[in-house]
Amino acid sequence: MAPSSSWCSMGFLRSRLFLAFLLLVCVSNGGKTFAQSASGKPNIVFILADDYGWNDIGYHGSVIRTPNLDRLAAEGVKLENYYIQPICTPSRSQLMTGRYQIHFGLQHSIIWPPQPSGLPLDEVTLPQRLKDSGYSTHIVGKWHLGFYKEEYTPTHRGFDTFYGFLTGSEHYYSHRTPGSMKGWDGLDLRDQDRPVLDQNGTYSTNLFANKAIEIIAQHDKSKPMFLYLPFQAVHGPLQAPQKYISMYRHIKDRDRRVYAAMTSVMDEAVGNITDALKQYGLWDNTVLVFSTDNGGQVLMGGNNWPLRGWKGSLWEGGIHGVGFVNSPLIKAKGRTSDALIHISDWFPTLVGLAGGSTNGTKPLDSHDVWEAISEGKPSPRKEILHNIDPLFRTIYYLPPHQWGDNTFNTSMHAAIRSGDWKLLTGYPGNGSWMPPPSSDQICEESDDPPGKHLWLFNIREDPEERTDLSKKYPLVVQELLEKLAAYKKTAVPPFYPDRDPRANPALHGDVWSPWQ
Ligand SMILES: *[C@@H]1O[C@H](CO)[C@@H](O)[C@H](O)[C@H]1NC(C)=O
Ligand SMILES: *[C@@H]1O[C@H](CO)[C@@H](O)[C@H](O)[C@H]1NC(C)=O
């Protein structure tokens, strides 16, 4: 085992004691009734931050100042046992469908811009169901669920309006996606299906916040509103207005300093949006959810300390995410919740709040967790399939007989949580503990032998994944391998097509566009 750091263990212990304390002192104000909109249904504002790490929010002790997020979380319910997927497309696809990605073929990697792929058209989406319940539905920001055919774009997947970008990352000011795609470079910013050509130079966090406020201002209050706001922030590239970078002169590491600035702009944007909801009389009947899409990217200024690993991995640093809910409709406010909740759970939870129905969707892998959030009832969720990805390349070779027995081939990149247990197989990603840059701690590498491909942790007791218990509890290992095998039987084959040269923006007026 890596040397255990008393600092970080203590940090977790402290936060657990604090949590127990909060649970004791916070009494429910249940029973109170609230003014409802003409329709009686709550407005739903879902803010999704991109690559936002566990240790990047003020209330987790970050050096980054997030006063608006801290206040909203403190007034509402902090979700401290909240899980997302390790990368962008999978988290977004599960948020939109309430289903695990193994069930629609997106279990491997992300959708790269030139790939002819997308969230399958026979999946029912969250905005579709909310629209069926009478909502006006808007997306402002990043889609990243496919666009090679027009049918895959947001306005064909349940959103009345779309202002934002279709690919996964781009320049914050020029709104272009350069470089990595074999030199392909194109504009990626749209208002409905029209390219937006006049915003070169506007920082995307301001642009999207202002667009969201415009939608709030113009909203027809006889209808409930669903506003989905997947910010570009705080995904790389590292770019922020100088004014905000100057707020963090004391952070020596340049990447961390710019990342902190990007976070501050996002925090301010969230403040502006909640102000607008109040100003236009929507707030009293609004449920605001804030969530990250995956763990922080430590190679781009993000941080998940004291969790192990980071974005892209099945270690907790990739999947144990920042999340909270604020709403006047919450019955027991000002709480920290340790209910097990997964990003897929928003589908039935929000459809439920909207008085809608999940009838006629494909089988859901998710639970309505509203009572757990609002009233502190136990979470109906006991298990999370973090993923099974048969295409993920292991970085080492073992003789075939060493990949476990016939239950589940442990060469596969997979992880499952069941109760407090978590099992990981294959290569989960880099499993170092990365402290925040410019701090006194040093990176701790694990001393797992190369080729190790099976771990068992008790996450409640060991949230930092420091003590592998797989040798000590072989029956638990066997049971979890059987669960993985059962899930694997329900999976559809991964869909990960080759890049299509016809996607090149040069063929489409310099704009990333549907090409088939
Ligand atoms: C965007 O603005 C930058 C900086 O002013 C300029 O260099 C660039 O050429 C502009 N790009 C487009 C596509 O207009
Ligand atoms: C928030 O609103 C203030 C006041 O209108 C504005 O100056 C600022 O740029 C806004 N911030 C963001 C991130 O949109």
Ligand SMILES: *[C@@H]1O[C@H](CO)[C@@H](O)[C@H](O)[C@H]1NC(C)=O
């Ligand atoms: C959903 O299905 C159940 C069982 O078939 C039915 O009782 C219920 O009315 C349906 N709800 C809606 C809103 O369609």
Ligand SMILES: *[C@@H]1O[C@H](CO)[C@@H](O)[C@H](O)[C@H]1NC(C)=O
């Ligand atoms: C498990 O997968 C590895 C890597 O694909 C393969 O070499 C091995 O034969 C498989 N083992 C079994 C028992 O299927």
Ligand SMILES: *[C@@H]1O[C@H](CO)[C@@H](O)[C@H](O)[C@H]1NC(C)=O
């Ligand atoms: C994990 O990542 C850290 C930081 O980038 C690096 O120093 C280390 O060598 C990596 N470890 C492995 C096993 O790849």
